[in-house]
Amino acid sequence: MFVDVEVRDSSIAGSGLFLRAPVRKGTIVTIHAADAQLLTEDEYQEAQRQGNELVVRTGIRWVGRYFLHAREMKVESYINHSDDPALLYHCGVSFARRDLEPGDELTIDYRLILAENDVDSFVDSGSGPVSGLSPKEALLRSSEQLVQLLREIDEIP
Numbered sequence: 001m002f003v004d005v006e007v008r009d010s011s012i013a014g015s016g017l018f019l020r021a022p023v024r025k026g027t028i029v030t031i032h033a034a035d036a037q038l039l040t041e042d043e044y045q046e047a048q049r050q051g052n053e054l055v056v057r058t059g060i061r062w063v064g065r066y067f068l069h070a071r072e073m074k075v076e077s078y079i080n081h082s083d084d085p086a087l088l089y090h091c092g093v094s095f096a097r098r099d100l101e102p103g104d105e106l107t108i109d110y111r112l113i114l115a116e117n118d119v120d121s122f123v124d125s126g127s128g129p130v131s132g133l134s135p136k137e138a139l140l141r142s143s144e145q146l147v148q149l150l151r152e153i154d155e156i157p
Contacts, residue, residue: 001030005106007078016105017078023100026153030076032060033092036068041115041135044069048119060113063091064135067115081130082107088149089113090142095149095156112138 003023010016023029039047039055044067047055057077058070070077079087079094085107087094094108114132133141150156 001075003027003029005075007075010078010080010105012080012082012105012107015078016080016107017075019100019102019104019106021102023096024157025096025099026149026155027096027157029087029094029096029106031093032070032076032089033062033068036062036070036092038062039067039069041065041067043067045115045119060089060092061115061132061135061138063139068092079106079108081110083109085109088142088145090146091139095146097145097149112142 004020005017006020007015008018036058039059044055044059047069048059054071054073055069057073060068062068086097086100086104087106087108088097089108089112094106100106110130111133114130116132116134118132132138
């Protein structure tokens with residue numbers, strides 16, 4: 001993590017990750033690919049079926065049909081889902097989608113990080129079932145959002 005955060009109770013689900021200092025729009029908040037292990041989508045899904053808690057808690061789509069998972073639990077695993085997330089996830093990197101304040105919960109759109117027919121998909125307390133997009137749609141959507149974000153800022157803070 002490149003920002004000051006803390007884990008605490010979340011109104012979204014269990015525990016969440018909250019800012020302790022302000023973050024400007026466009027800031028790179030974390031690079032999920034740093035020190036991660038690479039899996040194919042099939043390997044990712046099989047690890048979930050076998051109950052591999054590390055893969056379940058830290059697994060994330062990297063690009064296409066490739067997934068990453070952390071080698072150990074990190075605070076990033078406490079980032080919850082939101083349909084209006086604080087962070088934009090794109091190919092292993094999370095950017096602040098807007099200016100964020102201390103106390104804001106860090107969230108991402110899990111549809112961008114889950115497999116299309118994810119073994120471990122879930123029901124969001126506010127919006128219902130959350131499933132991953134196809135590899136192409138996930139990359140297309142996150143790319144479009146990243147281009148829009150970059151057009152809205154002068155530089156990456």
